[in-house]
Amino acid sequence: ALDLPLGRPVLVSAATPGDPRKGAAVLYQALTKLKRPNTILLQLGGATPDNLPGDWDHRVLGNISDPRLIRLAYSAAVAHVLPTLADNLPNTLLEAAACGVPSIGSDVGGVGEAIIHNQTGWVVPPNDPKSFAETIGAAFDESIEQAGSRRRHCRSLAEALFAPAKQAQQYVELFTETIEQGGVRAAVGGVDVVKSREAA
Numbered sequence: 001a002l003d004l005p006l007g008r009p010v011l012v013s014a015a016t017p018g019d020p021r022k023g024a025a026v027l028y029q030a031l032t033k034l035k036r037p038n039t040i041l042l043q044l045g046g047a048t049p050d051n052l053p054g055d056w057d058h059r060v061l062g063n064i065s066d067p068r069l070i071r072l073a074y075s076a077a078v079a080h081v082l083p084t085l086a087d088n089l090p091n092t093l094l095e096a097a098a099c100g101v102p103s104i105g106s107d108v109g110g111v112g113e114a115i116i117h118n119q120t121g122w123v124v125p126p127n128d129p130k131s132f133a134e135t136i137g138a139a140f141d142e143s144i145e146q147a148g149s150r151r152r153h154c155r156s157l158a159e160a161l162f163a164p165a166k167q168a169q170q171y172v173e174l175f176t177e178t179i180e181q182g183g184v185r186a187a188v189g190g191v192d193v194v195k196s197r198e199a200a
Contacts, residue, residue, distance in 0.1 A: 001069070001072050002042070002061075002069075002072055002073065002076055004040060004042075004059075004076055005040075008038050008039070008040055008057075009036070009038070009039050009040070009078050009140045010039070010040045010041075010042060010076050010077045010078060011039060011040070011041050011042065011077055011078065011079060011080075011081050011136065012041075012042040012043075012044065012073055012074055012076070012077035012079075012080050012081070012096075012101070013027055013041065013042070013043055013044070013080065013081040013082065013083075014043070014044040014045055014046075014082070014092045015027050015043075015081070015082065015083055015084070016043065016045050016046025017046060018046055019046075020085070021084065021085050021086050021087075022082075022083070022084050022085075023082075023083030023084050023085050023106065023126075023127070024046075024083070026083040026085075026106075026126075026127055026128070026129050026132060027041075027081055027083045027129075027132065029129035030081075030083070030129040030130075030132035030133040030136060031056060031133070031136075032129075033129055033130060033133035034133040034136055034137055036137070036140065037056060037057075038057075039056070039057070039140075040057045040058075040059060041056065041057070041058045041059065042059050042061055042073055042076065042077065043058065043059065043060045043061060044061055044062075044063075044064060044070075044073060044092075045061075045062060045063050045064075046060065046062075061073055070095065071099055074095060074096050074099035074101045075099045075100070075101065077101055078139055078140055078147070079101065079102050079103065079104050079121070079136065079139045080092065080093070080096035080101050080102070080103045080104070080121075081103070081104045081105075081132070081136065082103055082104070082105040082106065082111065083105075083106055083126075083132055084105070084106050084108060084109075084111065084126075085106065085108065085126055085127060086108055086109060087106075087108055087109040087110070087111060088109050088110050089109070089110035089111075089113060089114055090105075090110075090111070090114070093105060093111065093114040093115065094114060094158065094162045096154070097114065097120060097154040097155070097157050097158040097162065098155070098158040098162070099154075099155075100151040100152065100154050100155040101151065101154060102115075102120055102121035102122070102139065102150050102151070102154055103115050103120070103121040103122075104121060104122045104124060104132065104135050104136060104139065105121065105122075105123055105124070106123075106124060106125070106126035106127070107123045107124065107125055107126060108126050111123060114162075116153070116157065119150070119153050120150065120153045120154045120157050121150075121154070122135045122138075122139070
């Protein structure tokens with residue numbers, strides 16, 4: 001469906017040259033250091049950069065809205081790479097995990113909350129192409145058994161922590177706990193008002 005050759009390692013990333021915060025430059029430097037030009041980089045969103053070595057197979061999928069194609073793109077990859085320099089809890093990490101794909105992400109913001117280091121992926125220092133290159137290489141070198149186990153962990157994590165029903169349940173529990181602790185603080189007309197449990 002994606003017209004990818006079999007037997008070559010694939011990475012998927014949403015880091016695009018148009019958004020420096022996403023760390024595309026870090027990823028491209030890492031790929032150069034990796035010295036495995038048979039790697040295919042699938043880029044979700046954005047345009048083709050002009051600073052990749054000529055022997056890299058870089059395929060830009062653009063902005064995809066079809067959930068089936070998004071699943072195929074993640075599932076085709078050995079790993080999802082997020083070299084972000086600043087972020088909260090990126091959806092791409094949750095999407096990759098839901099597809100059973102480990103992520104390699106920068107240790108910033110909430111990235112470490114969506115990746116269990118050495119289990120569902122790897123958390124590496126931000127803005128560190130060398131660490132990204134080494135970690136990508138390690139992911140490529142895993143045995144079929146190791147990779148399969150890691151993919152199962154990813155899917156289990158997504159189902160246990162990030163499924164929509166689970167998130168909704170956690171919100172209900174949070175709101176219930178807040179109300180039971182005595183009140184809800186709200187801003188009314190610029191004034192802080194503490195509502196009683198009964199009023200809430």
